[in-house]
Amino acid sequence: MAAPTTLPSALADAVRDESSLRRFLHGLPGVDQVGVEQRAAGLGTRSIKKAAKLHAIDLAISMVDLTTLEGADTHGKVRSLAAKAKRPDPERPDVPKVAAVCVYPDMVKTAADDLVGTGINVASVATAFPSGRSTMDIKLADTRFAVEQGASEVDMVIDRGAFLSGRYGQVFEEIVKIKEACGDAHLKVILETGELVTYDNVRRASWLALLAGGDFIKTSTGKVQPAATLPVTHVMLQAVRDWKQQTGELRGVKPAGGIRTTKDAIKYLVAVHEVAGREWLDPNLFRFGASTLLNDLLMQRRTQLDGHYSGPDYVTVD
Amino acid sequence: MSDRITVAKTYKLYIGGKFPRSESGRSYPVSDSKGTFLANAAQGSRKDARDAVSAARKAFGGWSGATAYNRGQVLYRVAEVLEGRREQFVTEVAASEGVALKKAQTLVDTAIDRWVWYAGWTDKIAAVLGSSNPVAGPYFSFSTPEPTGVVAVLAPQQSSLLGLISVIAPVIASGNTCVVITSQDRPLPAITLSEVLATSDVPGGVVNIVTGRTAEIAPWLASHGDVNALDLTGAPADIRADLERSAAGTVKRVLRNKQNEDFTATPDMSRLRAYLETKTVWHPMGV
Numbered sequence: 001m002a003a004p005t006t007l008p009s010a011l012a013d014a015v016r017d018e019s020s021l022r023r024f025l026h027g028l029p030g031v032d033q034v035g036v037e038q039r040a041a042g043l044g045t046r047s048i049k050k051a052a053k054l055h056a057i058d059l060a061i062s063m064v065d066l067t068t069l070e071g072a073d074t075h076g077k078v079r080s081l082a083a084k085a086k087r088p089d090p091e092r093p094d095v096p097k098v099a100a101v102c103v104y105p106d107m108v109k110t111a112a113d114d115l116v117g118t119g120i121n122v123a124s125v126a127t128a129f130p131s132g133r134s135t136m137d138i139k140l141a142d143t144r145f146a147v148e149q150g151a152s153e154v155d156m157v158i159d160r161g162a163f164l165s166g167r168y169g170q171v172f173e174e175i176v177k178i179k180e181a182c183g184d185a186h187l188k189v190i191l192e193t194g195e196l197v198t199y200d201n202v203r204r205a206s207w208l209a210l211l212a213g214g215d216f217i218k219t220s221t222g223k224v225q226p227a228a229t230l231p232v233t234h235v236m237l238q239a240v241r242d243w244k245q246q247t248g249e250l251r252g253v254k255p256a257g258g259i260r261t262t263k264d265a266i267k268y269l270v271a272v273h274e275v276a277g278r279e280w281l282d283p284n285l286f287r288f289g290a291s292t293l294l295n296d297l298l299m300q301r302r303t304q305l306d307g308h309y310s311g312p313d314y315v316t317v318d
Numbered sequence: 319m320s321d322r323i324t325v326a327k328t329y330k331l332y333i334g335g336k337f338p339r340s341e342s343g344r345s346y347p348v349s350d351s352k353g354t355f356l357a358n359a360a361q362g363s364r365k366d367a368r369d370a371v372s373a374a375r376k377a378f379g380g381w382s383g384a385t386a387y388n389r390g391q392v393l394y395r396v397a398e399v400l401e402g403r404r405e406q407f408v409t410e411v412a413a414s415e416g417v418a419l420k421k422a423q424t425l426v427d428t429a430i431d432r433w434v435w436y437a438g439w440t441d442k443i444a445a446v447l448g449s450s451n452p453v454a455g456p457y458f459s460f461s462t463p464e465p466t467g468v469v470a471v472l473a474p475q476q477s478s479l480l481g482l483i484s485v486i487a488p489v490i491a492s493g494n495t496c497v498v499i500t501s502q503d504r505p506l507p508a509i510t511l512s513e514v515l516a517t518s519d520v521p522g523g524v525v526n527i528v529t530g531r532t533a534e535i536a537p538w539l540a541s542h543g544d545v546n547a548l549d550l551t552g553a554p555a556d557i558r559a560d561l562e563r564s565a566a567g568t569v570k571r572v573l574r575n576k577q578n579e580d581f582t583a584t585p586d587m588s589r590l591r592a593y594l595e596t597k598t599v600w601h602p603m604g605v
Contacts, residue, residue: 302543308564309368311375311544 007211008246015211018169025168025207031199031235040230043274044267050304053266057301058096060265060293061088063283065123065254067102067291068318069130069222078107082114084316089298098294099283100153104129105146112150123188124151127178130192130221132157136174143181153186154178157221158205160195168208175212188254189214193232194224202232206239216252222289227257230267237275240285250279256289262300265293291318329359329505331366331529332512334373335522340530341365348505351416359505362530364538367497370526371544374468374495377523382465382493386441392519393437393491399518400430406510407479414478414504428582429480436487439590443492447591451598458601463594465493466571467546470539472532472553474581478504481581482511485551488589490524494547497526499536501552505529533557540564547571547593551579 007015014024048056066085068077082101089095100121101111112122124146128134134142143154156178162170179187189209193202209217217236220227233255240251253276259265265288272280280286295315302310329348330337339345342363348356381389400407404426412422444462451459469489474481478501489496500508512527528535533554540548541564548565550558550573558574565572573592 299543308541308567309371309538309543311542314543 011211011246015172021168021172021208021211022166025204028200028203028207031203033199036199036234037231040234040271043270044230046267046270048266048270054301054304056266056269057262057297057304059281060262060269060288061297061301062096062099063287064098064294064297065100065102065256065287065289066098066294067222067256067289068107069102069104069125073104073107075107075110078103078110079114080316081318082111082120084294084318085115085120086118088294089301089315092301095298095301099287102153102155102289105142105149105151108146108149108151121152121186122150123153123155124149125155125157125190125221126151127156127174129155129157129190130223132159133161136177139174140177140181143178147181147183147185151185153188154182155188155190155218157190157192158209160192163196163201163205163208168204171205172208172212175209175214179213186215187213188216188218188252190218190221190256191236192221192224193219193228194226199231199235202235203239206236207243210239210243210251214251216254216287218254218256218287218289220255220257220289222257225258228255228259228289230271233268234271234275237272237280240280241276250285252285252287253280254287254289259288259290260292261296262293265297327357329357329509329529331360331362331370332509332516332525332527333366333370333523334376334526335516337512337516338366338369341369344530346530348503350413356413357506359509359529362499362528362535364535366528366530367499367535367538368542370497370528371468371470371539371542373523373526374497375544377521378465378467378495380521381490381495381524384493386444386493389491389493390437390440393440393487394434396514396518396520397430397433397437399514400433400511403510403514404430407507410507410510411479414506415476425477425480425582429483432480432483432581432585433487435585436491436590439488439587440491443590443594446587447594447596453600456603458603459598460601461596461598463492463591464597466593466595467494468544469494469496469547469549469571469593470536470542470545471496471498471549472536472551473498473500473508474552474579475501475503475532476578477501477581479507479511481551481579482508484581484585485549485589486511486525488585489549489593490520492590492594494593495524495526497528497539497545499532499539499552500527500529502530502532536561537564540570541567543568545570547573549573549575549592551575 085098085101100123102123108124126143126146127139191205299310340360344361345358346361348359407426408422447463453459540561
């Protein structure tokens, strides 16, 4: 097994072979389920108002990976999504643009052509999304295709079947190979926490993805319930924080699926600040995978600035 | 007579088919006409009104999409359940409005009849207010009335049940959903009405009832971007102009009724008509 970067000796040991990897992952401290859920709920009660709220809304908008991953996607829909990404609220040019547009590989070119020169990234899901049930060759071809088409970020899914049966080495190899196939593109590793069952597994999968070179760890595909939850995101934020302490490297976290309201988004931002730290409050290190969230953020932004409640008539229908 | 302690009722709000307490945690004492304490009612806040508007918006698709016949049946069912609660309403109206039992009975009966009167209108509105239009061209042009959306209703301050029913029924008969701010000092019959609505096939969110200070909550509804119409019936005189002004900011339909409207008289169609939009379709023909 090849370590992707130069790691401190303890971590380099962990990726020497499959059995040491297993030993390392099973040696990680267990997650206190009650504790992490209570802490997440506690931080969720923080009251963020007025100027701080407005700042949080703008920050959250700039962190959105505007996503459309439907069988019914068309080029037209992707183009309108790209237009929205560039200028989320056309009446208010001061609204920040979103971080990225996230689409299926065959839509990447459409999105990339529309977003040239805007600084907005094009993310593509790959590796037989959302199930990840295909051969390695197909997953690699999927990834290469997405990158060729112009994706600057690739969202891969791990093989949950392999992970849950304890074949950590196989999952590790896959991530390493996909990372190679990505070239310069950023790699986000989707753990699909809804299928991992326990927080311990989430912690192990997070470390596995970080060891294998994932630039981001992402909660879910959005196709499985439960998708992103606050406690799961807490566990993942702890992993990137610990990763930084041990290696000095900054890796990102992306909760995706089920975050629909500004209130939710702000709870996540509080968690980022308190669990990982202030430097993660940055679109390069924290993202929201979402589609309906953006409209709610825009409505809340209008409510804050106009002094009265806004409504869905004032934002686009996606 | 046993020395049993009666179970006092907690009067709560009615939002989205549920009975929550006010988000603000506040309540205020309600007295009868002589100043004797009756109960504590929830004192709704602007956030309760906001939640009520989202509930009403959520319910609008289903309620406006239901057939007029079906809406009529549901409203008639409400009248049936109202009838069953007649005694309770009589007691509450007598206490709230300080009228004699006999008078209260008449008021409650008129209120139930009023509900039935509006229930009968549901499938007749389109026939009366719609039209096929004579046009100079090869088109069949017709207009149909459609519900405007979410209506914020400031219920009359004096008439606690008859007045309340006279302002709610016309709103929902045509397929709108509503957020009602009850009479500030006489909210109890309204809360009992919400219990009737909750148990009579009216989908949750079609009628949302918020008790509290009208002058505190009304401005938030008047300026709300997701409210399509405003009924000023119970608005305090000193803030009427302001409410109309802020309603204009989001182009709402505003019903300016005459103050001290007499609700005992048989109504006309004006309240039904106030919350309708006309859709006109030009259909090519003669091909």
